[in-house]
Amino acid sequence: MTRLDKTTFAAKARAGETIWTAGAFDALSAKLAEEAGFAAIMSTGFGVSASHLGAPDVELYTMTENLAVVRNMVNAVTVPLVADTDTGYGNAINVMRTVREFEQAGVAAMILEDQEVPKRCPAVANSVEILPIDEGSAKIRAAAEARRDPDSVIIARTDAFNEADGINRARAYVAAGADLIQPISRGFTDFDALRRLRDACGVPLSLQILGWLETDLTRDQIEQVAGLAVFPLVSLMTATAAMRANLQALSGAHSTRELPRQTTSLKDFKSFIGFDEVERQKAKFLVRELPEALSTVDEGAR
Numbered sequence: 001m002t003r004l005d006k007t008t009f010a011a012k013a014r015a016g017e018t019i020w021t022a023g024a025f026d027a028l029s030a031k032l033a034e035e036a037g038f039a040a041i042m043s044t045g046f047g048v049s050a051s052h053l054g055a056p057d058v059e060l061y062t063m064t065e066n067l068a069v070v071r072n073m074v075n076a077v078t079v080p081l082v083a084d085t086d087t088g089y090g091n092a093i094n095v096m097r098t099v100r101e102f103e104q105a106g107v108a109a110m111i112l113e114d115q116e117v118p119k120r121c122p123a124v125a126n127s128v129e130i131l132p133i134d135e136g137s138a139k140i141r142a143a144a145e146a147r148r149d150p151d152s153v154i155i156a157r158t159d160a161f162n163e164a165d166g167i168n169r170a171r172a173y174v175a176a177g178a179d180l181i182q183p184i185s186r187g188f189t190d191f192d193a194l195r196r197l198r199d200a201c202g203v204p205l206s207l208q209i210l211g212w213l214e215t216d217l218t219r220d221q222i223e224q225v226a227g228l229a230v231f232p233l234v235s236l237m238t239a240t241a242a243m244r245a246n247l248q249a250l251s252g253a254h255s256t257r258e259l260p261r262q263t264t265s266l267k268d269f270k271s272f273i274g275f276d277e278v279e280r281q282k283a284k285f286l287v288r289e290l291p292e293a294l295s296t297v298d299e300g301a302r
Contacts, residue, residue: 004039006108009080010151013109013227014179016204023232025051026069027076028273033235034077035272040108040228041077043070045084046121047236059118063089063098071105080108082155082228087117092135092142099146099154109153109228111182111206112143114160114169128159133169137176144177155206155228157182163193170201180227182206185213191221198225208232 004012004019013019021040022033025047033041046057048069053060063085070083083102088095095112102110113119114136116129130136140156147154156178160166166188170181181201188194189212198205204227207213213222222229242261249259256263270276 002039003078004080006080006149007151009040009108010153010179013153013204013206016225016227018204018223018226018229021082021228021230023047023230023235024073025236027072029235029239030073030077030081031272034079038079040080040082041073042082042111042230042232043073043084044232044236045086046233048084050236057121059086059089059120063094063101067101067105070102070107074106081106082109082111082153082230083107085110085112087115087119088112088139088143090117092139095139095142096146099143099152100148103147103149103152107152109155109179110143111155111157112139113157113182114139114173127161130159133172136169137172140173140176140178153179155180155182157184157206158187159184161187163188163196167197167200170197174201174203178203180204180206182208184208185211191217191225194221194225204228206230 009019019040020038021042022036022038023042023044024030024033025044029047030041030043043066045059045066048066049055049057049061052065052069066085070081074081083105085098085102088098099110114131116131120128131139136158140154143154154177156170156173156176158166158169158173158181160169161184166183170183173181180203181197182205183194183197185208188197194205194207205225206228207222207226207230209217209222209229209231210233246259246261246263250256264272
C-alpha cells in the first residue's frame with residue numbers, strides 16, 4: 001500500500017483518483033482497517049452511535065463526543081481519516097467551530113450533510129427533512145471559510161431523494177466551496193444517474209458503497225465518477241455478527257472450547273495492539289528510583 005499524506009490524499013480525491021476506504025467506528029476498528037491495507041479510513045457516525053451509545057444514528061451524540069472518538073482514531077493510525085461530521089451540529093456558525101475542531105484533531109476530510117438538525121440516517125429512515133438549498137449552501141460556504149489548511153477536504157452530502165434536486169444542490173454546494181459531492185444511494189438509482197451528477201457538478205463524487213451501489217456497480221464504474229469510495233459498515237456488521245455468535249454460544253455452553261467463530265489469540269492481539277512497543281519504550285525511558293531508605297544512607301555517606 002502506498003502511504004498517503006494529507007496533501008496527497010487531497011490532491012488525489014479532488015482529481016478523481018479513487019481512494020478506496022474502509023469505515024471504522026473506533027480506534028481498534030481503524031487499526032484493523034489500516035492493517036488490511038486501506039489507503040484511508042472513514043469514521044462512520046452510524047457506527048459511532050451504535051458502538052459508543054448503543055443507539056441508532058439520529059444524532060444523539062454531541063459534537064464533542066464524536067470528536068473524542070475521531071481524535072482517538074486519528075492517533076491510532078497513520079493513514080488519512082475522513083470524519084463523518086453529520087450536520088455540523090447546528091447552523092453555519094456551529095459548522096465553523098466543528099470544522100476547526102476536527103481539523104485540529106488531524107482529520108483529512110469532513111463530510112457535512114444538508115439534513116435538518118437533528119438528522120436521521122437515510123439508510124433506515126423512510127423520509128428525512130432537508131434544509132432549503134440556500135441554507136445548505138451557506139453551511140458549506142462557512143465550512144470552506146473556516147478551514148485553516150487548504151488540504152482539508154470538504155465533502156458536501158445531499159440527502160435529496162430526487163435526482164433533479166440533488167443535482168441542483170450539488171452545483172450550489174460546489175459553488176460554495178465543496179471539494180466532493182456525496183449523494184445518498186436512494187437519490188440516484190443507477191450508474192448513468194451518478195455520471196449525470198458527476199458531469200453536472202464538475203467535481204468527483206464520494207460514494208458510500210451501500211444498497212444498489214454495492215450490488216450493481218463494478219469497480220471500473222465507481223472509479224469513473226468517484227474520488228472517494230467507502231465501505232462504511234462492513235467492520236461494524238462483521239464485529240456484531242462475530243460477537244453475537246460467540247457470546248450466544250458461550251452463554252449456553254459456559255466454555256470457550258467450541259465457539260462458532262474463530263477468536264484472535266491473546267499473543268497475537270497483544271502484538272497487534274502494541275504491547276511490544278510499550279515494553280521497548282519502558283526499557284528506553286523508565287528509570288527506577290532508588291528506595292527511600294537507600295537514598296538516605298547514600299546522602300549521609302557523602
